[in-house]
Amino acid sequence: MSASSPEAAPDAATDHILGHALENVLDVRGLTVEFATEAGWITVVEDVSFGVRRGETLAIVGESGSGKSVTSLACMGLLPPAGRVGPGGSVSLNGVELLSQRRRTLEDIRGDRIAMIFQEPMTSLDPAFRVGDQIAEVVRRHRRVSRRAARARAAEVLDLVGIPRARERVRDYPHEFSGGMRQRVMIAMALSCEPDVVIADEPTTALDVTIQAQVLDLLRSLRDELGMGLVVITHDLGVVADIADRVMVMYAGQAVETGLVDDLFGAPRHPYTEGLLRSMPTAEVRGTRLASIPGQPPPPSRFGDGCRFAPRCPYAIDECRSGALVLRRVANDHEARCVRTDEIVLGGVS
Numbered sequence: 643m644s645a646s647s648p649e650a651a652p653d654a655a656t657d658h659i660l661g662h663a664l665e666n667v668l669d670v671r672g673l674t675v676e677f678a679t680e681a682g683w684i685t686v687v688e689d690v691s692f693g694v695r696r697g698e699t700l701a702i703v704g705e706s707g708s709g710k711s712v713t714s715l716a717c718m719g720l721l722p723p724a725g726r727v728g729p730g731g732s733v734s735l736n737g738v739e740l741l742s743q744r745r746r747t748l749e750d751i752r753g754d755r756i757a758m759i760f761q762e763p764m765t766s767l768d769p770a771f772r773v774g775d776q777i778a779e780v781v782r783r784h785r786r787v788s789r790r791a792a793r794a795r796a797a798e799v800l801d802l803v804g805i806p807r808a809r810e811r812v813r814d815y816p817h818e819f820s821g822g823m824r825q826r827v828m829i830a831m832a833l834s835c836e837p838d839v840v841i842a843d844e845p846t847t848a849l850d851v852t853i854q855a856q857v858l859d860l861l862r863s864l865r866d867e868l869g870m871g872l873v874v875i876t877h878d879l880g881v882v883a884d885i886a887d888r889v890m891v892m893y894a895g896q897a898v899e900t901g902l903v904d905d906l907f908g909a910p911r912h913p914y915t916e917g918l919l920r921s922m923p924t925a926e927v928r929g930t931r932l933a934s935i936p937g938q939p940p941p942p943s944r945f946g947d948g949c950r951f952a953p954r955c956p957y958a959i960d961e962c963r964s965g966a967l968v969l970r971r972v973a974n975d976h977e978a979r980c981v982r983t984d985e986i987v988l989g990g991v992s
């Protein structure tokens with residue numbers, strides 16, 4: 643195979659920029675999100691880049707407030723009125739730039755080519771309407787089909803996500819479903835038009851462990867069956883290990899480490915990732931007291947210069963506290979934002 647053939651291993655310096663961007667069904671580059679506050683605009687998400695391919699799961703993980711939901715809402719064009727996307731960013735879906743689309747066009751794309759599953763099902767289910775009608779409405783919004791065909795589609799997707807007696811249950815109201823079943827209804831709604839990408843924000847947090855595993859299994863099998871790109875947002879590394887191929891670790895509005903799950907779990911390159919891994923309950927340590935990372939992340943108003951994790955980092959030196967820190971390639975398909983990454987040896991999990 644010649645070096646110029648498209649199948650050849652891409653040049654190390656360009657693989658991230660070219661190779662992945664072209665294959666990614668969703669490709670986000672340099673995304674920055676700002677919110678209007680009394681003190682002016684503050685940046686809550688800064689220069690975030692990631693991509694997901696068809697049939698692949700990317701997990702976005704990080705503590706509360708790290709910017710996971712804001713990142714996904716920005717991708718969907720669903721930021722609240724006080725928020726805006728900063729200049730220079732790009733969110734492209736199947737090669738189509740979303741950030742420059744008119745509101746109407748975006749509404750056509752949303753729910754059709756890209757869909758979101760929210761953490762709290764009742765935020766997207768209306769308690770006053772039958773679930774079948776709500777799903778049928780999504781279908782009719784995007785497809786020219788009769789009311790009857792849309793209702794049939796609703797029953798079909800409810801069946802697809804494993805709701806027993808789906809043809810009868812289309813007539814039920816959201817409150818007539820249990821928490822786990824309601825989450826399935828949400829997934830059914832997101833899948834009703836067979837989108838290319840689904841973003842699931844903490845899809846299982848509200849559920850008990852057994853149901854959580856069932857919902858993750860369901861997402862995984864639907865991803866494979868429909869060939870979707872799946873983005874799962876979670877603070878739970880157990881969920882990451884369970885479902886994801888790649889992971890982006892966020893801290894204080896920035897990506898601090900990205901890589902394949904096995905690489906990142908086995909040999910983390912950022913001290914924050916090591917801290918997260920240490921606080922993860924594993925089979926061996928379950929029941930014992932977990933190490934947690936002491937301290938709190940800074941609020942966006944106090945992000946400042948230097949490494950944002952430095953105040954909590956056991957490896958921090960003076961050099962960490964000043965200057966701009968870049969997310970830099972540390973190995974093939976593996977990036978970290980740490981000036982000491984080459985001199986410290988961090989512990990992973992197998």
Ligand SMILES: Nc1ncnc2c1ncn2[C@@H]1O[C@H](COP(=O)(O)OP(=O)(O)OP(=O)(O)O)[C@@H](O)[C@H]1O
Pocket residue numbers: 677678686704705706707708709710711712713722724725877941942
């Ligand atoms: N409407 C808003 N106005 C101002 N700041 C906001 C607004 N919404 C979110 N933020 C800020 O943006 C930052 C990121 O919030 P985000 O909800 O994305 O965090 P998260 O990682 O999803 O956390 P969690 O795990 O708790 O869901 C936080 O500092 C939050 O306070």
Ligand SMILES: [Mg+2]
Pocket residue numbers: 710711712843
């Ligand atoms: Mg969130």
